[in-house]
Amino acid sequence: MALFSLVATHADLDLETLGQMSSGAADVAGSVDVPAVTLATCNRLEIYAETATEDPTELAAARERLIAAVAQGSGLDRTLITSSFRTLTEDEAVSHLFEVGAGLDSAVIGEREIAGQVRRSLAEAQTTGTASGTLTKLFESATRTAKEVGTRTALGSRGRSIVSVALDVAGDMHPDPTAFYRNASVVLVGTGAYAGTSLAQLHERGVRDIAVFSGSGRAEQFVAERGGARALRMEDLAEAFAQADVIIGCSGGSRRISAGEISTLTGIRPDDEATRELTVIDLALSHDFTADVADLPGVELITLESVKLAAPDEAEASVEQAREVVRAAVGEYQAERAARSADDAIVALRRHTLSLLDDEMERIRAQHGCTAAAEEVEFAVRRLVRKLLHTPTVRARELASEGRSQDYIQALEDVFGLEVTPREKPERAAPAKRRRMEEFTAAELAQMAAYLQQVPNGGFCRHHRTGEFRIERLDVARGLGRQAS
Template sequence: MLLCLTANHRNASFDILEKLSVGAPSAAGGLVAGTTGVSGAVVLATCNRFEAYLEVDEPVASADSSAVDATVDAMSAASGVSAAELRDSVTVITGDAVVEHLFSVSAGLESVVIGEDEISGQVRRALEQARSAGTTSSGLEQLFQRASTTSRTVKTTTAVGTAGRSLVRLALELASSRVTDWTQARVLMIGTGSYAGASHAALRDRGADDITVYSPSGRAAKFALSRGIRPTTDLAAAIAAADVIVSCTIVEGHILTADLLAGSERTLVIDLGLPRNVDPAVAELAGIELLDLETISLHAPLEELNATTEARSVVGQAAAAFAAAEAEQSLAPAVVALRRHIFDLLDAEIDRARGRGDSSPQTEAALRHLASVLLHTPSVRARELVRAGEAQAFTDGLAALFGIDAGPTATIAAIAAIAGERQELA
């Protein structure tokens, strides 16, 4: 069963999200290895959300379960957020609702800026990190891969995200009321990751040309060379020369402090980092204006209703198809049990025919064809009942008509064997 614990810009403070983004992702390995019933975990940590996706062995009907408790405790220990505070800040989603939620997140429909560009890549990287850590599972692999496919479908078939909207672009829109002419602005970028790439593109679109980049990890020269901008290793000098500073790294600790910015005049600082790159005390300095994620999120535009409605329809259809496919797999043991029952009868009848001296290939072929005809309608009905949410009716019917126990006893090998027999009968 799928389970998701989500803390995001709607139900948690940025202080909590910041702490979770630093420590909690590393807790997934211990959660999977040390928690009975948790077979997989993928952690998604972005600038405005933290989510733990789990595959658990037992059904979870509510937020009160051992898997939820174990996840809260593990993430609490790793992040420094108290278990009580974390439990108050997360929403627990279970079952099929997890599918639609992740698809919606990956499509950018749950972001601060509806349709943001970066989130789909972050979802993809979350899965890659889980693979590297050995915490993913077959169910989570299928879920996240389908989420990426759905995100691409939303982007190519709806108007959501066509303008390349993102937190970066929203931040620059807000900053434009303070920057009279971007072509004359001296811009310092701090960071060389994916957000830095998006920041550079958005700055160019605004007309900014005088751009310097600084990297805490020493990658400024490589980043600058590919983009035709200036690298620097002297942060203090670059700060003193800048009109606008855009900081977007994932390093821990404050890169920009009040001491570094003391004496700067008329400087706009945009902090896109999580954890925060800028000490909040910077906002108290004369001549410094600070735009951080919390401030930016307060100015997020209203959803474009038509485009968003269309996108949510695409997400809903994809989630329903995924859930139906998963449900069909859950009914596989019942279908296998019916086919095995029919094949056993078939084999017994062929043996009796041979015992009577009737071993002609024509007789055996006729009996196998009859078995195929008899199985066709029940197989079709099984899929129809699953998609209608009435799978139990199929298993109840098998028990009432044939006395078949359709419990989850079929192995993958048995299912594969039956699939092979069906191909032979076709």
């Protein structure tokens, strides 16, 4: 198997192009026939995939299919997409993902939000069935490493993020940032991951007046789950904008709020003198506001580009400490992966040897019968085979630890004519399927009904007393016993 990734980040591209490329990114992995996981954030688009063999032709073909999918989803020219991606393979791809998850490749070095985005990318791929076993292990290992960086280094203790730096920049425009946020009225546009982080950061700064608007109508649910804010309807938007000191956009939708709309909603006229101060923070990669918003009098526009420029430098010692943790974790992952490839070769050799032994014992039994002597011969031969296989097994693991497992595999192919195939093939995992009521058998329904009889009325399960958890019995649960009978 061959692992590779397509990488486009803030270090190589302007965020406008990156935002356009990310349009439709959620559908890319599902539109190709190779296992793949897409990581799309406010400053990167990365696709991790694997092919069945290390054949460069197969890898190139898989890469072209992914590029075509990105071009189709974004509507951008395929040539532009091709030139925008860097291709990383094997160890280089592994190291890059681990550094990304640890916040070492972010616009804000050490940001903690990216670790959650790496975790969610894998969860989405598992839900849609585009992740393979190898990709799952890779992303899980990167997530664990990010946690280690967060707990073992000073880099992780800072708690910096895209959102926190943006709010710091906005606060620094005022003589007393603490007093400003404590008395500020804030409107939050969007209900995604960045909106959740923004709400938490605003609470930490003591903001008491926070309103949330979502064009998709999810504001009420968002506020109900998190608290500390009020949901806005469309008819409330003009009044909220007119009173706002800060407007934060992180919806990432296809529609942008223009300077004209801001003017209409807030009452700020382009040709008037600045009578109020308004800070607009645009955290959406595809931008929630048009650039001319910054031309309105008294309005300051903070974008991701502004955040990138204003991001504070981390102490060199903290960064190096984090890199040491990442390097050690990458080494462990690579050693484990090499050991798995050695195991494949060992299994192939044992299977070949034992198959020959079984054939020979079958011939002996056919000739002499299943006598005690035949059993003794088989016992002795199997013990001999185990001794003969001991040294090749040890040598396989030694070569794997040196990164030379392919030499061992090639030797098996040359000497014995064996084909070493990975036990874990690069196949997509089937997404979990939720069963409908009618798909359960009568026996399964009876078993569920019997269990429900052991749950006290008003209880949560048979292991907890009534009153510890209280839930209403579902109508479907009440009818299980009747259906089973």
